[in-house]
Amino acid sequence: MTGPVVVGLDGSPASVTAAWWAAREAVDRRLPLLLLHSWTTQPLNVPVPQEALSKQRYGGQVLRRTEAELLHRHPGLTLTTELVSDPAAEALLAAGETASLLVLGSRGHGSVASFLLGSISLHVLGLAHCPAVVVRAGDPAVPEGWRPSADDRGDIVVGVQQNGPTTAPLLEFALTTAQLHRARVLAVRALPVSSLMTHPHALTEPGDEAWQAAEHGRLGAELAPWREKFPDVELVQRIDRGAPAQVLLAASQHSRLTVVGRRRHPSRLTWKLGPVAHAALHHMPCPVAVVPHD
The missing domain is CATH 3.40.50.620 (HUPs)
Structure with a gap:
């Protein structure tokens, strides 16, 4: 497969962990990475007013910040970002038509070994054309930032x-x-x-x-x-x-x-x-x- 590794990025800790996992996978597979953000589908705790312009600005900031961090860690990575108005599930499924891999984040819930999946993630996982990976927030197996992965x-x-x-x-x-x-x-x-x-x-x-x-x-x-x-x-x-x-x-x-x-x-x-x-x-x-x- 030659399509990109696509990760849904909404700014939450879970999506950031997923982005770090996806970046490493893209490097190892020698594939480009696409960071996708739907400004109409953002976490409920986003600290911005609900106006469309504020949401778009927030989405752009999330993409730029994560892009800079990933490229700093993986300078040879081919990375693009996309800010879309389509609902997140719809945008991810559309990207999955040509992607090699979709990557989603999941909040931890209850015990350490437990995921909390929302309706968007379940919808994408049930319909994605390509393999899809779910990564839990703070997963020790993911080398996030300068933290090494668990050995x-x-x-x-x-x-x-x-x-x-x-x-x-x-x-x-x-x-x-x-x-x-x-x-x-x-x-x-x-x-x-x-x-x-x-x-x-x-x-x-x-x-x-x-x-x-x-x-x-x-x-x-x-x-x-x-x-x-x-x-x-x-x-x-x-x-x-x-x-x-x-x-x-x-x-x-x-x-x-x-x-x-x-x-x-x-x-x-x-x-x-x-x-x-x-x-x-x-x-x-x-x-x-x-x-x-x-």
């Missing part, structure tokens, strides 16, 4: 519940990103506890080694073509029993990025995120990428 974040975790075209875009995105960052990919699959009742080894111990070996062999065969396609990326597999969202969350406690999928929708009037994507977006302790698939 305990390593793996890129991807959920692979089933083989075939549904999983392919997720693995492609995860492995490509890992190759850029020289990271390891952890492919995670959850098996429901009820599967024990239908498995040939169900009458033996639940942790039956033969049963586990068979499941790992099946997943290994599915991942074999990807290991050949990305020979320089370490691809590790993990299978646990439990609900998919819980298994993925447990595997992502120290990851630098978690990748989940969602189905494409034929109409912008009908869209939704699945339960695993919802759980990941609200509870993962790291940035979350939502990758559309057929």
